[in-house]
Amino acid sequence: MGHDEKPLPPQAAPKHHRADRETRLTVVVALVADLVIAAAKAVAGALAPSPALLAEAAHSLADSLNQVFLLMSLSRSRRRPDARHPFGYGKERFFWSLLAAVGIFVTGGCFSFYQGLHTWVSPPTRPEDFLPVYVVLAVALVADGISLTRVVVQLRGEARTRGSRRLWRTSDPTARTVLAEDSTAVLGVLVAAGGVAAHQITGDSVWEAAAAVAIGALLIGVAYRLGHEAQSLLVGQAVDPHLQREAHTLLAGQPEIDTVTALLTMRLGTDSALLAARVDLREGLDSEEVEEVCVRIKRDLREAHPAFDQIFLDIIDADADGRARARALKRDLDGIATEHDEPPN
Secondary structure, three states, rough: OOOOOOOOHHHHHHHHHHHHHHHHHHHHHHHHHHHHHHHHHHHHHHHHOOOHHHHHHHHHHHHHHHHHHHHHHHHOOOOOOOOOOOOOOOOHHHHHHHHHHHHHHHHHHHHHHHHHHHHOOOOOOOOOOOHHHHHHHHHHHHHHHHHHHHHHHHHHHHHHHHHOOHHHHOOOOOHHHHHHHHHHHHHHHHHHHHHHHHHHHHOOOOOHHHHHHHHHHHHHHHHHHHHHHHHHHHHHOOHHHHHHHHHHHHHHHOEEEEEEEEEEEEOOOOEEEEEEEEEOOOOOOOOHHHHHHHHHHHHHHHHHHOOEEEEEEEEOOOHHHHHHHHHHHHHHHHHHHHOOOOOOO
């Protein structure tokens, strides 16, 4: 039999709001930086003319649009559950992160490729003064560096909280997208500067064309990585393997539970997840005791792992096949968790 679940306790909300405020500030800093940089690069790139700088302007413009998408996701993902979306709107974060990846691919990567190939075929006139280009690139490097520092500080704080050293493992796709954008922006500025310097030294614009193509390839690679992760989350990705194993250990350690034959999880948002388990209770429990046991187990799970705000227990009578599945489940969870272990400090 199944048991319905109660909503997340009110006391958990403030922590989520604080995290959202941190992420919102990070996105706003990135948006302001991208808008200023995009305008400066576009003007300087058109006046120079500099294909590498125009490619970087397209990159910054794409990032600016993406920040708007990410800001929208922050408010839309916190809407309360309703009849049409009983599990809430947490996956809005995943959807808008996917759109941001598409924006990086189309507006940034494809335009940079086009700009580089166009310059290769039809070289522009050599600019008389390269100084404005270098000034804009320096400003862009500083602005992107400030934005990158902001998101790294945020993600390092989150990493310390979860006992990890890997910034990329954050559960917030919004912050992860900003990290990818800003890291790529800083690297892209350096590549563009190298192309401009080679153009100035050799007098051949093919170097800037090559820089633009390299920036395009970099953006397409980042867009694919972000898009693939967003797609996995939208399809229904399970929670972290360590969290799965800990939940299984908690269930299997209950004195009233004889066997855990199935454990299914799915991320519903940045701090929300669903857990459904099939368990075989020991013999001798009447219906009232079963109800009390289920309520207590759910409470223990939620207290140990607040992310599981939707918990469903299916009570079954496990046969030989069910017990074999239970053993296989434990082996699989142990193996997956071991593969995802953090490297030693």
